[in-house]
Amino acid sequence: MSLEFLFASGIGVLAAGGFWLLLRARTFDxxxxxxxxxxAVNLFLFAAGRLAPxxxxxxxxxxxxxxxxxxxxxPQALVLTAIVISMAMTAVLLVMAVQARVANGSDHIDGREPxx
Amino acid sequence: xSGMASHIAVLPVIVPLLAGxxxxxxxxxxxxxxxxxxxxxxxxxGLVVLGLGLAVEHQGLVVxxxxxxxxxxxxxxxxxRLAVLMLGLLVPLALASxxxxxxxxxxxxxxxxxxFQFQLMGxxxxxxxxxxxxxxxxxxxxLAASYGLLLHGQGGERLRQGLxxxxxxxxxxxxxxxxxxxxxSVLGTLNLxxxxxxxxxxxxxxxxxxxxxxxxxxxxxxxxAALLPLYFWLPRTYASASAxxxxxxxxxxxxxxxxxxxxxxxxxxPDAGALAGFVQPLLFWAGAGTATLAALGALASPxxxxxxxxxxxxxxxxxxxxxxxxxxxxxxxxxxxxxHSTLAAAAFFLLxxxxxxxxxxxxxxxxxxxMARPAWLGGFFVLLAMAxxxxxxxxxxxxxxxxxxxxxxxxxxxxxxxxxxxTSLLNLLALxxxxxxxxxxxxxxxxxxxxxxxxxxxxxxxxVAMLMLVFGLIVTTVMPSDLARxxxxxxxxxxxxxxxxxxxxxxxxLPTTVPR
Numbered sequence: 001m002s003l004e005f006l007f008a009s010g011i012g013v014l015a016a017g018g019f020w021l022l023l024r025a026r027t028f029d030x031x032x033x034x035x036x037x038x039x040a041v042n043l044f045l046f047a048a049g050r051l052a053p054x055x056x057x058x059x060x061x062x063x064x065x066x067x068x069x070x071x072x073x074x075p076q077a078l079v080l081t082a083i084v085i086s087m088a089m090t091a092v093l094l095v096m097a098v099q100a101r102v103a104n105g106s107d108h109i110d111g112r113e114p115x116x
Numbered sequence: 117x118s119g120m121a122s123h124i125a126v127l128p129v130i131v132p133l134l135a136g137x138x139x140x141x142x143x144x145x146x147x148x149x150x151x152x153x154x155x156x157x158x159x160x161x162g163l164v165v166l167g168l169g170l171a172v173e174h175q176g177l178v179v180x181x182x183x184x185x186x187x188x189x190x191x192x193x194x195x196x197r198l199a200v201l202m203l204g205l206l207v208p209l210a211l212a213s214x215x216x217x218x219x220x221x222x223x224x225x226x227x228x229x230x231x232f233q234f235q236l237m238g239x240x241x242x243x244x245x246x247x248x249x250x251x252x253x254x255x256x257x258x259l260a261a262s263y264g265l266l267l268h269g270q271g272g273e274r275l276r277q278g279l280x281x282x283x284x285x286x287x288x289x290x291x292x293x294x295x296x297x298x299x300x301s302v303l304g305t306l307n308l309x310x311x312x313x314x315x316x317x318x319x320x321x322x323x324x325x326x327x328x329x330x331x332x333x334x335x336x337x338x339x340x341a342a343l344l345p346l347y348f349w350l351p352r353t354y355a356s357a358s359a360x361x362x363x364x365x366x367x368x369x370x371x372x373x374x375x376x377x378x379x380x381x382x383x384x385x386p387d388a389g390a391l392a393g394f395v396q397p398l399l400f401w402a403g404a405g406t407a408t409l410a411a412l413g414a415l416a417s418p419x420x421x422x423x424x425x426x427x428x429x430x431x432x433x434x435x436x437x438x439x440x441x442x443x444x445x446x447x448x449x450x451x452x453x454x455x456h457s458t459l460a461a462a463a464f465f466l467l468x469x470x471x472x473x474x475x476x477x478x479x480x481x482x483x484x485x486x487m488a489r490p491a492w493l494g495g496f497f498v499l500l501a502m503a504x505x506x507x508x509x510x511x512x513x514x515x516x517x518x519x520x521x522x523x524x525x526x527x528x529x530x531x532x533x534x535x536x537x538x539t540s541l542l543n544l545l546a547l548x549x550x551x552x553x554x555x556x557x558x559x560x561x562x563x564x565x566x567x568x569x570x571x572x573x574x575x576x577x578x579x580v581a582m583l584m585l586v587f588g589l590i591v592t593t594v595m596p597s598d599l600a601r602x603x604x605x606x607x608x609x610x611x612x613x614x615x616x617x618x619x620x621x622x623x624x625x626l627p628t629t630v631p632r
Contacts, residue, residue: 022287027279034286041293048297075300078249082293085256089286092263096282100275109283111276 003051007043014040025109027097031090038086042079049075124171125180125193127164128203128240131157136233143226151218154229158214161236162207169200176609177619179246187307187620194246194309194620197606198451202243202367202374205455208588209363209462210236212581216466217360219575225268235261235364242371246620248299248306251375252292255340259285262368265361266353277356284349288339295332302326309620312382312613315391327391330384334376334395341372342429343436344402344409351413351425359469362421363462369428370458373435377447377610385613393442400440400528404535407433411542420479420550421468424461427504430539431457437532438519444607445522451603453515456592460503460512463585467496470574471554481550484557490573494555496582501547503589506540511592511599516540518600 014036021033049072057073059065097107104111135157139150171178178195181187214222214232222228238258245251267278300306302325303314318326339346350369354362376399384391410430417423431453438450472479475487506512516536523532574582592599609615 022283030283034283034290037287037290041290041297045293045297045300048301050301074306075297078293078296078300081249081253085253085289086286089256089260089282089289092260093279093282093286096263096267096275096279100279103275109279111279 003053007047007051011040011043011047014043025114027100027107027109030109031093031097034093035086035090038082038090042082042086045079045082046075048078049073123180124164124168125178125195125244126182128161128168128244129193129237131161131164132233132237132240136230136237139230139233140227143230147223150229151214151222154233155211155214155218157233158207158210158236161240162211165200165203165207168195169204171195172197172200177616179619188305188310191250192246192307192309192620193244194616195244196616197602197609198374198377199243201451201455201602201606202370203240205370205458206236206239206243206367208584209367209458212462212466212584213360213363215577215581215584216363216469217358218577221268221358221360227264228268231261231264231268232360232364234258235265237261239364239367239371243374246308248296248308248311248379251379252289252296255292256289258368258371259289262361262365265364266357268358268361274356277353280349281353284339288336291332292336295329295336298325298329298332302329307620308379308382309617312385312388313617313621315383315388318389318391320390323390327394330380330391330395333379334398337372337375337379338402339372341369341376341436342406342432343372343399344406344433347406347410347429347432350429351417351422354425354428354465355419355421359465362424362465362468366428366458366461366465369432370435370454373432373439373454376436377439381610382613382616386611387613396440396442398440399436400531403433403436403438403440404531405433406430406436407535407539411539411546414546415542415549417546418480418482420471420481420554421465423481423546423550424464424468426546427464427543428457428461430543431461434516434519434536434539437535441523441528441532443522444611445604446519447610448600448604448607449515449518449522451606452518452592452596452600453512455599455603456503456511456515456589459585459588459592460500460510463582463589464500464504466578466582466585467493467500470578471497475554479554481553484553487554494551496586497551497555499586501544501551505544505547507544509593510589511596514593514596 018033018037018040021029021036024030024033052071055069055071057071057076059070063069100111101107106113108114135154139154142150168178172195180193182191182193217228235258238254238261241254242251242258245254263278263282266281267274296306299311302322303311305311305314315326335346342350354365357365380395384394386392407430410426410433414423414426414430417426435450435454438446438453468479470493474493476485503510503512506516520533520536523529
């Protein structure tokens with residue numbers, strides 16, 4: 001199996017798990033789902049610069065500064081930003097979920113238990 | 117330009133950032149001080165926007181490269197007439213929101229003004245950025261602040277709607293990043309002008325991937341702007357927000373529309389070959405569906421503020437139809453309508469808050485309830501209902517009639533006429549129903565034990581805010597030719613992506629082929 005196949009399957013599994021959890025109606029599951037989804041997205045963004053094993057984004061003496069010789073640094077910078085943002089958003093969401101649980105007495109995403 | 121003047125394009129981001137940071141640090145200082153500081157910052161922002169507007173008039177496009185990095189490596193901000201128009205709309209709305217909040221809404225938590233300034237920063241940045249990833253970042257900044265503002269002075273209902281709103285937007289952010297990844301992997305850049313240049317010479321084999329990226333981005337923008345299958349979150353969220361937050365939300369849906377105009381106009385503009393305008397037919401039909409369903413929603417809405425939420429959705433639908441026409445004049449008419457509908461919605465949200473306070477049963481339309489009915493309240497209601505439904509003499513009427521007048525060359529005339537006129541009638545009926553329920557069916561004499569029978573009259577700040585917005589509506593009504601000329605200029609500027617490429621890339625030309 002090629003690296004690309006493994007990588008793509010990993011993203012697919014993470015995204016599928018994330019969406020499945022997102023569609024569940026409890027806040028904790030939804031938050032976990034969003035976290036998994038953001039992992040998938042971050043890996044996808046990383047792959048946008050192409051998978052380049054053994055190559056670094058750091059310039060070396062004697063190697064021409066072409067993309068063919070290095071891995072693309074920009075997606076890595078994007079991923080870093082996206083990780084920070086998604087972590088902060090998860091924190092916000094966690095606080096809201098706890099408060100909603102306290103205020104509404106239910107961890108259902110609609111703030112109340114569905115009628116049986 | 118030289119010295120400070122050349123930095124004017126970045127100041128709309130810097131001013132609210134500094135003000136917000138200062139307000140976070142000083143959150144224990146007296147409320148009056150925080151109010152004054154925040155108001156001062158917004159006034160300074162207004163001056164900056166004025167300066168930027170003059171610079172844009174003078175130069176055409178104002179390009180700003182942060183840290184003087186060349187555009188392929190650095191962050192580029194670009195101000196054109198459309199960006200200035202949106203900023204110019206943002207400033208009075210922000211002032212009105214702050215003044216209204218000074219009536220007491222900002223006292224319910226320590227960080228109202230800091231959140232407010234951060235939201236302004238996100239909005240200004242999103243209007244000015246010329247880079248897809250920074251658009252994402254500014255979206256996140258303004259969304260993070262809007263979560264805070266939505267939950268400010270929270271209650272169970274606000275938390276519930278807030279949770280839905282946050283989760284939806286986080287999913288949209290994930291999609292945004294996927295779209296960014298797809299476009300970057302094919303085109304190797306995220307700078308809008310650069311993307312546009314590379315799409316022009318895009319080989320046929322890669323077209324479908326770029327198109328997929330384009331559709332993904334459209335889902336994100338459509339969610340922000342509340343386009344047809346993605347608007348269900350909006351009415352309830354807006355109905356549960358406090359009035360000052362709702363004013364800013366009124367311009368946040370317009371940000372989605374702005375992003376569609378900006379990104380699709382530049383990337384998939386007239387010279388994009390097979391990809392030119394590929395989303396426009398969908399935008400037109402989705403807009404028509406949105407406007408129709410929103411008008412029905414307004415008619416069936418159980419609360420006044422829910423009704424207002426549907427009016428915001430409906431105006432977004434009309435705007436998408438204008439964009440979907442794919443003509444300069446259609447877009448210009450749409451922009452004209454955008455100014456008016458945003459002001460009208462904002463003013464109406466303030467009025468909705470007053471009604472809620474004056475009435476025994478809040479703003480629920482389902483039951484008859486006692487209400488103190490000073491003449492000015494009913495007067496404003498009639499005035500704003502006329503403005504929101506697009507009756508003459510207000511600007512909304514003019515915007516819609518311009519749109520109808522310009523629809524002819526495209527062949528979708530029947531649908532456009534039918535939807536615009538039909539939804540206007542339905543909106544008028546919905547507002548008439550709400551007005552008669554609120555003002556005419558209430559018991560004539562409110563009982564003395566009702567707290568709502570003797571509400572305190574609105575604070576000075578609230579009254580000034582309302583008068584400001586109504587003044588704005590009057591300006592759009594009495595100065596139609598100047599405004600129409602400005603929006604026509606904006607649309608003409610947008611129709612030439614080549615000038616943007618030249619302005620952004622001209623100083624450091626890159627090969628326009630994909631470097632892979």
